[in-house]
Amino acid sequence: KKVDLSGFSDPTHLEEILLYVDAIAPANTAAKASVDIALHDLAGKIIGAPWHRMYGLNKTNVPDTTFTIGIDSDEVVREKTREALGRFNILKIKVGGPDDKRMIEAIRSVTDLPLAVDANQGWKERSEALDMIFWMRERGVVMVEQPMPKSDLDSIARLTEESPLPIFADESVQRLADVERLKGVFSGINIKLMKCTGMHEAWKMRTLAQALGMKVMMGCMTETSCAISAASQIYPGMDFADLDGALLIGNDCFDGAKLENGKMIASDLPGIGVLPIFTLPVPQRGG
Template sequence: GLNKEKTPSTTFTIGIDAPDVVRAKTKECADQFNILKVKLGRDNDKEMIETIRSVTDLPIAIDANQGWADRQYALDMIHWLKEKGVVMIEQPMPKEKLEDIAWITQQSPLPIFADESLQRLGDVAALKGAFTGINIKLMKCTGMREAWKMVTLAHALGMRVMVGCMTETSCAISAASQFSPLVDFADLDGNLLISNDRFKGVEVVKGKITLNDLPGIGVMKI
């Protein structure tokens, strides 16, 4: 098994919303997490970041959700975001614009990770050079066996790795957490965003993914 002491901190997502709501959500979670995730790709991107920065100076990971249509605009935004304490960018442009994404990656001061551009193991090698790294989600890649192969291949290609999630129960989040000691970034907050979780498993302690000693993936049904 992997060393569970090497699990990373997980991001916690601040969704696109009105400034007052964003400010309140940021205040609520700023003391519980070590890094935030912010979804951008709309016309209020800078306002979102400035609102969060009025509350906390925690590092920020950005998911642009394919929302930037022009590569020069995207690169300019990335430089601005770096000045605001952003540490990584997911999917700055639509997946169809792979050449433009590669152009951004070559000049970006921040690592660029594939999200929508990546589904399965067969996609990984084709993204080398276009992205700094990949975001692996079990719900897209079919499960832990293929995810492990994707991590191994990405590392062999000199790419960085992130593990992400959808809105999921603690069962799926605990499964994804098993290989989190191998990744550079983790976005495993999906179980924290639901109120009807039927499982108990991995926990977040002081912002860090914390694996337990239960058999298998460490899950119990509630």
């Protein structure tokens, strides 16, 4: 309700408009992302092209998206793994606790697909993290997200230097201002639209990280196909992706990017490439 765009004459002036939106209030990054995504969709429709074309990206040149297997009993883990077979080419495992090895061994009893792991800051000691990473590499793990507490950058930098696997920042990176200080600390960054205020800043983060020689990953929260489709416009040419958010919900209200052979493929519709599955109510100002 604080957003008033009546002072802007052209919705394609994204830099100017989103600078204003970002200044309205601190934080609230997901709310700002919703405005950003809506503006990108509108601008794309006015121009008549999907954003992946305007970015100059090949929408099929994308990494496989991971599919997340949550921490659970061995039986449930095996069942969830079997359900993913044939649809996904890489799985993502939540680790960082006492069940790490058990979880991976349970998955390995079902499949030899490559694995990505997200420790969610769970390993507190660098030596512990390094031992786990070497153990995991022998079992087909190919990348590690946020192995240690987000503020312990010195330990993470040493871990990255010694690690046989790439180490990606998640909680340690929120927005564009965080990227440059993480060079030499992490191998790469995980960009999420809901954390960085949307597509406009995500594109800047991607461009800066790659210019600094860092790897880039497109991530997500639990989101509808609206946000996943927006992310799918940006992620061609990235190194990793975790865009399964809309596949984990039962009430998706949009139709957009599609899972094809383990990859999220953007639509060619103008804008972010989504259509509502059903008519959404129009919010009333002040209601």
